[in-house]
Amino acid sequence: MSLPTSSLFRERERGLPPRVNQLDAERLHEEILDLLKQEVSGVFAYLPFGWLQKWSPEIDLFLRLLLWKYTVWRSAPSPADSVQNLTFDLERSCFIGSVGPSERSGRKRLPLNIRLLYALLHILLPWLLARLKQHLQNAEDPFPSSRHHQMRRPGLVTLRQVETAERVVEALSLVNLVAFLLQGRYRSLSSRLLGLQMREANPDVQRQISFEYMQRHLYWHSFTELLMILLPLVNLRALRLMAWRWASRASAKVREEIVRWQERVATLSGAQTSLKNGSGGAGLEGVEHGGSKGSAEGKWRGGGETINSRCPLCSDAxxxxxxxASCGHRFCYFCLSSACAADRDFACPLCAECVDWYRWPRRRRAPPLL
Known part of the structure; x- marks a missing residue:
């Protein structure tokens, strides 16, 4: 009685590589092409607008031909296949043509017709279809006179035929994918048409599965979802006003200390006589009242303009x-009302005094005409 063996060991006995490695190699190959396209796009980023979009199919064609030249043309695995420990199985492949040795290295190579057909199916045909479809879409009339006239246009019929051909190819690719998952051979439709199979480059290498990358993704997604749930519940405006209140109180204390230090310096230097003058005394008195009483009447001058000339919240002139407000400073109605609605104990950022109420300012009467 023989013990049941898993499908992985049965595939190893038949010489078939794991299906997940083959699919990962296909996806990694496309990601490498995307990275190369991003680098090329960065090089041509400063060209006239629309140039890169116009020649995007040709750039993709050039990059695919470059990879084909250094991989399939030399019968060598692609960088993605090398990462997944895959290479071409020249012994089991059922293609037309003889496998001959290379003149330089002496190792077996793919037949010339297979290499050319691979370039035709993988590179040239997708480029031709993309260009043909783009040309037909540009030639299509966006405002046809009648539906019957639109149906009879030869260009539109060709466009529909191209779209139908694309759908047929996608359906055949889906059928090939199902067959690949069942059999483990021919990971793409073109590989099945050419008879190309893959094998493990080094069968003695053990497959190591690391979940570190997946765990990082899970942690990051969980953290972002937590932030998306908690951030709407946090009153960011109240936190900002709280920080603003703390900063305004600290700045008020600093101004008071500066005024006291100036008074002490003036006293020690014998400037008491200058303080008795009208202009100097009034100016110092204004600074003292502005620093100690928090400028309740809004007469403290900073930078050559009064406090009331700008909104303390939005700094709009x-x-x-x-x-x-109840402290005497003036705000924009929306700024002050939203701040008071977000925080009941809202304090003025300039004088650190709690705003109990606010009202429309009284209009000053115009001086009488002489």
Missing amino acids: VMTSEIE
């Missing part, structure tokens, strides 16, 4: 719907 032209306040929209100007409104006066």
